[in-house]
Amino acid sequence: MSANQEIILSGIRPTGRLHYGNYFGAVHHFLRLQQEGKRCYYFVADYHALTTITERREVYRQTLDMLRTYVACGLDPLQSVIYRQSDLPSTAELALLLGMITNIGHLERGTTYKDKFAQIQDDPKVAGNPLSYGLLGYPVLMAADILIVKADVVPVGDDQRQHVEMAGDIAQKFNARFGETLQIPRSVARNALRLPGLDGAAKMGKSDNNTLDLLDDEKTVLKKIKGVPTTTDPAPLNTDSNDPNDIVPQMAPGVGVLYRLLHLLAPEEVYLEFVAEYRAQGKFYGKLKQTLAQHVSAFNAPIIERYNDPANGDDAIKDFLRENAKKVTPVALDTVESCREAMGIGRSLHRG
Numbered sequence: 026m027s028a029n030q031e032i033i034l035s036g037i038r039p040t041g042r043l044h045y046g047n048y049f050g051a052v053h054h055f056l057r058l059q060q061e062g063k064r065c066y067y068f069v070a071d072y073h074a075l076t077t078i079t080e081r082r083e084v085y086r087q088t089l090d091m092l093r094t095y096v097a098c099g100l101d102p103l104q105s106v107i108y109r110q111s112d113l114p115s116t117a118e119l120a121l122l123l124g125m126i127t128n129i130g131h132l133e134r135g136t137t138y139k140d141k142f143a144q145i146q147d148d149p150k151v152a153g154n155p156l157s158y159g160l161l162g163y164p165v166l167m168a169a170d171i172l173i174v175k176a177d178v179v180p181v182g183d184d185q186r187q188h189v190e191m192a193g194d195i196a197q198k199f200n201a202r203f204g205e206t207l208q209i210p211r212s213v214a215r216n217a218l219r220l221p222g223l224d225g226a227a228k229m230g231k232s233d234n235n236t237l238d239l240l241d242d243e244k245t246v247l248k249k250i251k252g253v254p255t256t257t258d259p260a261p262l263n264t265d266s267n268d269p270n271d272i273v274p275q276m277a278p279g280v281g282v283l284y285r286l287l288h289l290l291a292p293e294e295v296y297l298e299f300v301a302e303y304r305a306q307g308k309f310y311g312k313l314k315q316t317l318a319q320h321v322s323a324f325n326a327p328i329i330e331r332y333n334d335p336a337n338g339d340d341a342i343k344d345f346l347r348e349n350a351k352k353v354t355p356v357a358l359d360t361v362e363s364c365r366e367a368m369g370i371g372r373s374l375h376r377g
């Protein structure tokens with residue numbers, strides 16, 4: 026690995042099983058970057074999960090399960106540094122330091138906080154840990170995750186764009202005030218994905234009960250896909266393009282998600298065949314759903330098999346977590362120390 030190699034970092038909260046939005050928005054890119062031989066840091070964001078998980082005894086179990094899913098998808102703990110966020114407690118110190126220069130107004134404009142705030146106005150008893158200091162500070166902790174390993178690239182789905190921008194803003198502010206210390210991450214790719222939910226909602230999300238999961242078996246896949254709302258007949262498309270970005274917005278939401286998924290999973294000719302069916306405005310939704318369900322199940326099968334492989338059990342996960350925490354810790358301590366120095370509380374000041 027060369028010294029000036031690009032550094033990649035991303036994380037996923039362990040709040041349930043990995044769904045197709047997580048996979049195609051994030052993990053698919055994790056795998057590509059790992060394959061390109063980049064220096065990759067991929068973690069499970071268990072600190073962040075504490076803002077929403079109500080059953081806290083589940084956090085560790087869900088963290089291990091998420092790590093098993095990472096491995097089952099093809100992430101390799103020998104090629105990528107795969108770790109648990111809480112195994113790097115220096116992240117919390119960096120978040121504290123960054124918090125000193127972050128305006129509350131900036132945080133109040135964060136989408137996650139704003140959404141929860143709106144929910145609470147509607148229903149004050151909303152589940153979880155409402156309007157905590159941790160929730161308001163969520164983007165600061167996320168900035169610390171990114172900045173602590175000096176990441177250049179942060180592969181995430183479109184919904185996390187604002188958080189990555191906030192990390193860049195915080196780093197810029199830090200550098201302007203205390204001197205060049207932090208690496209500024211690049212903005213999220215313009216074409217980052219936002220996969221709609223199976224109910225046709227704008228986003229597939231763990232808390233929305235509208236996900237298609239990587240560990241869903243054949244029966245579940247078929248049931249979920251059959252349940253996608255397709256009551257609207259195809260209407261004429263006003264474009265010759267077959268690109269899902271051009272045609273999906275013209276479709277009824279449920280139908281649109283079927284085409285998005287088909288485009289991600291099926292060979293090009295199968296996708297084009299169904300676009301032609303759509304243009305012909307026939308009755309084919311049943312066949313479309315059957316075909317898509319087959320492709321989803323074929324995609325899930327090897328992942329489920331690797332997930333259940335005894336070699337991918339808790340002991341193996343705990344072993345690589347120990348090793349990988351050792352690999353990321355020195356980089357992290359180095360960043361935190363530079364920030365302490367820059368802010369006037371460096372350890373060197375205190376020696377002797």
Ligand code: TYM
Nearest residue numbers: 035036037038046047050051070181182185218219220229
């Ligand atoms: P989380 O756990 O909500 O989601 C994990 C990843 O999946 C992507 N994603 C989607 N992409 C496309 N379409 C969707 N419907 C969809 N749903 C989820 C997310 O964009 C994300 O890439 N705050 C982060 C976790 C985190 C993090 C970080 C990420 C903590 N620190 C530092 C990057 C860098 C989160 O809640 O992701």
